[in-house]
Amino acid sequence: MSPFHLTRTLPEDATGAELRADVLRGLTGTPRTLPPKWFYDARGSRLFDEITTLPEYYPTRAEREILLARAAEIAAAAGARTLVELGSGSSDKTRHLLDAMTSLRGYVPVDVSESALRQAGRALLAERPALDVHAVVADFTAGLTLPASPGPRLVAFLGGTLGNLLPEERGAFLASLRALLEPGDSLLLGTDLVKDERTLVRAYDDAAGVTAEFNKNVLSVINRELGADFDPDAFSHVAVWDRERQWIEMRLRSEVAQTVKIPALDLTLDFAEGEETRTEVSAKFTEERVRGELGAAGLTPVRWWTDGERRFALSLSTV
Ligand code: AVJ
Numbered sequence: 001m002s003p004f005h006l007t008r009t010l011p012e013d014a015t016g017a018e019l020r021a022d023v024l025r026g027l028t029g030t031p032r033t034l035p036p037k038w039f040y041d042a043r044g045s046r047l048f049d050e051i052t053t054l055p056e057y058y059p060t061r062a063e064r065e066i067l068l069a070r071a072a073e074i075a076a077a078a079g080a081r082t083l084v085e086l087g088s089g090s091s092d093k094t095r096h097l098l099d100a101m102t103s104l105r106g107y108v109p110v111d112v113s114e115s116a117l118r119q120a121g122r123a124l125l126a127e128r129p130a131l132d133v134h135a136v137v138a139d140f141t142a143g144l145t146l147p148a149s150p151g152p153r154l155v156a157f158l159g160g161t162l163g164n165l166l167p168e169e170r171g172a173f174l175a176s177l178r179a180l181l182e183p184g185d186s187l188l189l190g191t192d193l194v195k196d197e198r199t200l201v202r203a204y205d206d207a208a209g210v211t212a213e214f215n216k217n218v219l220s221v222i223n224r225e226l227g228a229d230f231d232p233d234a235f236s237h238v239a240v241w242d243r244e245r246q247w248i249e250m251r252l253r254s255e256v257a258q259t260v261k262i263p264a265l266d267l268t269l270d271f272a273e274g275e276e277t278r279t280e281v282s283a284k285f286t287e288e289r290v291r292g293e294l295g296a297a298g299l300t301p302v303r304w305w306t307d308g309e310r311r312f313a314l315s316l317s318t319v
Contacts, residue, residue, distance in 0.1 A: 004121050005134040007147060008114070014139075015112075019225055024265050027277070034218055036164050036250075036280035037112075037139075041221050045113070047214040054210060056202040059160050059192050062312035064093055067158075070305045070314065071100035077303055077316055078186045080154035084108040086140045087161050091120040094156065097188075098128070106132035106149045110140050141165070141173055144180060151184055158190040160312070163247070163283035170283075174297035178319065187299060187317045191285040195311060197241045200284065204239035204248050212237030215250050215279055226264035234258055238276060246289075250280040290315055 019038060026033040040048065052060035067074075074097060081103050085094055088109030098104065107124065111117050117135040125133055134147045155177060165173055177187060204211055215237045219230035238251040254271035261268050287304060290313065294301045299317040306313045 004118075004125060005132075005147070006114070006117065006121075007134070007136050007138075009136065009138040009145065016225065019222075020265060023222055023226060023262065024267065027262075027269055028267070032275070032277040034277060034279045038218050038221050039214060039280075040113075041217070041224075044214060044217045044221065045116075047210060047217060050210050051206070051214060054206045054208065056206045057211075058199070058203060058311050060093075062307040062309070063158060063160070063190050063314070064096075065307040066305050066312065066314050067093055067096045071096045073303075073305075074154075074188060074314070074316060075100040075102065078152065078154040078188070079103060080152045080186070082106040082108060082149040082151065082153040084110065084146060084149070084153055084155045086110050086144075086155065086157045087159065088117070088120060091124060093158060097156065098124075098131075101154075104131070106134065108134050108136060108146060108149055110136045110138050110144065110146075112137065112139050141169070143176060146180060151182060153181070153185045154188060155180065155185065156188040158188070158314075160190050160192040160282070162189060163192055163285070164280060165283075166281060167283075170293060171296060174293060174299065178298045181299075181319045183319060185319060186302075187294075189290070189294070189315050189317070191290050191313050191315065192282070193306070193311055193313055194246055194284040194286055197243070199311075200241050200248055201239055204250060204282065205237065209237075211239070211250075215252060218279055219252070222262065226262050228260060228262040228264075230260050231258070245283075246285075247281045247283040249278055250282070251276040251278050285313070287313065 022035050051057050088111050091109055109117055114137045121133045121135050138144055216232040216235060219232045222228045223230050234255050235252040236255055238253050240249050242249055254275045257273045258271050291301050294317050301315050301317045303316040
């Protein structure tokens with residue numbers, strides 16, 4: 001069996017310092033905001049996994065449908081010896097792709113969660129003992145250095161997570177991905193597509209209330225990590241489609257006028273009744289917009305695949 005390598009690029013305390021900075025900036029700004037990456041502690045990750053199984057939340061199923069149907073085509077077009085996966089999580093959707101990549105020698109999963117990387121790496125090596133797995137614990141939005149690996153490389157960024165970045169962050173992020181690629185390498189990008197408002201809003205405001213729990217979980221994260229006294233039940237979940245900016249916005253609405261203390265930041269916040277804090281943007285794309293943003297980052301889109309209902313897309317780009 002090939003050894004399992006793991007590289008940490010996150011300093012032990014990076015998360016704490018970043019959370020404090022993000023919460024301070026976001027909750028003292030106007031309007032108040034919180035970055036979506038803080039949803040994902042152990043409970044938040046479990047809730048997200050539950051979201052992906054909800055009848056209303058179509059993106060995961062639509063993307064899996066494309067990967068299943070097109071894995072051989074994607075593998076042939078990329079001809080890669082190394083698969084790099086950003087935000088690999090449990091690597092389960094990637095299995096289809098890995099199985100189709102006949103020239104594959106190495107897999108480089110990149111994630112902020114070391115436990116997810118270890119678990120996924122172990123499971124994968126049990127099935128593919130000849131595969132070189134080099135996991136990287138990193139925040140891929142903060143400038144990424146990859147371990148040396150045989151080219152050509154296929155960098156996969158799936159799940160529609162690009163949409164959680166704001167437009168200006170997206171441009172910088174795609175340019176940083178472009179900078180990682182060498183001639184012959186390619187980028188496989190998953191993007192959710194613009195569709196009717198009802199379908200979009202229901203995907204982010206499910207009947208069982210799982211997305212509401214997921215949204216409020218960020219308050220529990222801040223309570224635990226920063227000693228705050230948010231009462232998650234005093235906030236309600238809001239999901240709205242911003243037609244102009246073409247994104248779904250999740251917010252937490254303060255149901256009453258209330259004061260919240262965040263001791264680790266020496267901060268006291270007054271929330272007005274009805275005041276909303278933006279907790280996530282999830283942009284939806286058209287093919288033209290994806291092409292435009294890839295092109296602006298110096299990437300050349302070469303293939304475009306959607307599911308049968310054209311809800312979600314995978315695009316392949318080269319440099
Ligand atoms: C992390 C991009 C897969 O924006 O759809 C799910 C996160 N938020 N429900 C998305 C999410 C609310 C999700 N992705």
